[in-house]
Amino acid sequence: MTPVHFAFSSAFMLGLTGLAFHRTHLLSALLCLEGMMLSLFIALSLWTLQLGATNFSTAPMLLLAFSACEASAGLALLVATARTHGTDRLQNLNLLQC
Numbered sequence: 001m002t003p004v005h006f007a008f009s010s011a012f013m014l015g016l017t018g019l020a021f022h023r024t025h026l027l028s029a030l031l032c033l034e035g036m037m038l039s040l041f042i043a044l045s046l047w048t049l050q051l052g053a054t055n056f057s058t059a060p061m062l063l064l065a066f067s068a069c070e071a072s073a074g075l076a077l078l079v080a081t082a083r084t085h086g087t088d089r090l091q092n093l094n095l096l097q098c
Contacts, residue, residue: 004046011039026081026088029075037067 001009015036022028045060082088 003042008039008043008046012036015039023090026074026078026090029090030071030078033074034067034071037063037070041067049089 016034017035019029019032022032041060041063044063048056048060078088081093085092
């Protein structure tokens with residue numbers, strides 16, 4: 001495994017472990033998701049550059065567009081949650097009370 005592959009796989013796994021273990025605030029979960037998507041985007045764009053084929057050149061831009069949509073939906077949920085419940089702590093969210 002090259003150092004570049006190790007760096008991007010460790011960045012993805014760090015975001016995944018942050019998402020799995022530090023679930024106190026919704027904002028921290030969204031930041032972990034964005035870190036994971038950023039590492040995937042950079043790894044996919046470097047892979048297409050190393051491959052040299054123009055067939056896969058639109059894949060990183062498509063991934064970036066989907067991550068921007070995911071970020072905007074997550075921020076909209078964060079604002080709606082903060083307005084209705086007063087905080088973004090995940091312990092205060094209960095589906096039975098909605």
